[in-house]
Amino acid sequence: MTDESNVTTPLVVLSAGELQLVLAPDAGGSIAAFSRHWQEGRRRRQLHWLRPATATGLAARNPLDMASFPLVPFCNRIRDGRAAFEGREIRFPPNHPGEDAPHPLHGIGWLRPWQVASSGPDSAVLALSVEASEAWPWRFSARQHFTLKERALEVRMEVRNDDTAAMPLGIGHHPYFPHHPGTRVNSAAEAMWRGDAEVMPVALESGGPVDALRRGVELAQLDLDNNFTGWQRSTRIDWPQDLHGPARSLVMEADAPLDYFVLYCPRGADAFCAEPVSQCTDWLNLLPRYGEGPLGGARLAPGEALQARFTLRPQWD
Known part of the structure; x- marks a missing residue:
C-alpha cells in the first residue's frame, strides 16, 4: 500500500x-x-496476501480499489434491481461506481462508511446501520469483527433485521488476491452457474472449470466471473517463489452459511477475486425455478441475526 502519510x-x-x-x-x-x-538479513521485507489499496483509491474511498470489502445485504447482482419478497418490492438503482450497468451489485455496505465500534492492537469491530428505503425496504444493522493472529486473519460478520417484517439476506466478502505468474488455485465445488453476456446466471454446469478447480489449476488457464454451488468452504492459493517473496500459500476457510463461492479471474489481470458468499447472483428471482439448494440466501425474521465467518491462513516457511 502507498505511504499512509x-x-x-x-x-x-x-x-x-x-x-x-x-x-x-x-x-x-x-x-x-x-x-x-x-x-531478511539486513533487509526489511513486505509481502501482500491481498492486493493492497492505493493512495488514490483510499482518497476516493473507492471500495473497488481496496483489498476486500463486505457484501451485505446481498452478494453479486440482482437483475435490473427488481425483486419481491413476502409482499415488499425491491427497486434497487444501478450502483456500480465505474460502469453504466443495469444490474446493481454487492449490496449497500460497500458504498457506505462504517463506524469503528472498537479497536485494539490485534482486533477491531466495524458497525453499520441502514434505514429502509425504496431500494431495500428493510431496516438492518451489520457488524464486522476482525481478529488478527500470528498466522491467520479471522473475519466474522453479523447482520440483524431491525425491521418489522421478515427480510431476505445474502452475506459475504470480496477479497482481491494478487495474480502473479504461476499462481495456482484449488477449490472444490459441485457445480458452476454459467452466465450470459451480462454475467447473469442462466444454467448450472458441472465438469470444465469445476473439475479443474477441484484438481488444482494454474489461474492463467481460466477466464471466469462465475458462481459455484456446493462449495466445500475451502480454497487454497499457491504462489511460486518470485520477486515478491518465497514460495507461499494461503488457505481461505469458511463456515456455513458461506456455502457458495465466486471466482472472478479475467485473463491478463494482475489480481483475481475468490469470494465466500451465502447466495448466488439474482437468487431472489431464480428461487421459484431452482429452489434454495443451487442459490442459497436466508430469511431473517424481525429481530433475528445471521452470522458468517471466514478465515485467511497464510502459510510460509
Whole structure:
C-alpha cells in the first residue's frame, strides 16, 4: 500500500507477529491491506496476501480499489434491481461506481462508511446501520469483527433485521488476491452457474472449470466471473517463489452459511477475486425455478441475526 502519510482516509492498523491488517472504515468498511513484514538479513521485507489499496483509491474511498470489502445485504447482482419478497418490492438503482450497468451489485455496505465500534492492537469491530428505503425496504444493522493472529486473519460478520417484517439476506466478502505468474488455485465445488453476456446466471454446469478447480489449476488457464454451488468452504492459493517473496500459500476457510463461492479471474489481470458468499447472483428471482439448494440466501425474521465467518491462513516457511 502507498505511504499512509499521504492518505486522508482514517485507517485502523492491527498487528500480530509478522502479519499486519489495515482497515479503511470510510471506504465501505473495507480491508485496505493484509501483509507480512519480516527481516531478511539486513533487509526489511513486505509481502501482500491481498492486493493492497492505493493512495488514490483510499482518497476516493473507492471500495473497488481496496483489498476486500463486505457484501451485505446481498452478494453479486440482482437483475435490473427488481425483486419481491413476502409482499415488499425491491427497486434497487444501478450502483456500480465505474460502469453504466443495469444490474446493481454487492449490496449497500460497500458504498457506505462504517463506524469503528472498537479497536485494539490485534482486533477491531466495524458497525453499520441502514434505514429502509425504496431500494431495500428493510431496516438492518451489520457488524464486522476482525481478529488478527500470528498466522491467520479471522473475519466474522453479523447482520440483524431491525425491521418489522421478515427480510431476505445474502452475506459475504470480496477479497482481491494478487495474480502473479504461476499462481495456482484449488477449490472444490459441485457445480458452476454459467452466465450470459451480462454475467447473469442462466444454467448450472458441472465438469470444465469445476473439475479443474477441484484438481488444482494454474489461474492463467481460466477466464471466469462465475458462481459455484456446493462449495466445500475451502480454497487454497499457491504462489511460486518470485520477486515478491518465497514460495507461499494461503488457505481461505469458511463456515456455513458461506456455502457458495465466486471466482472472478479475467485473463491478463494482475489480481483475481475468490469470494465466500451465502447466495448466488439474482437468487431472489431464480428461487421459484431452482429452489434454495443451487442459490442459497436466508430469511431473517424481525429481530433475528445471521452470522458468517471466514478465515485467511497464510502459510510460509
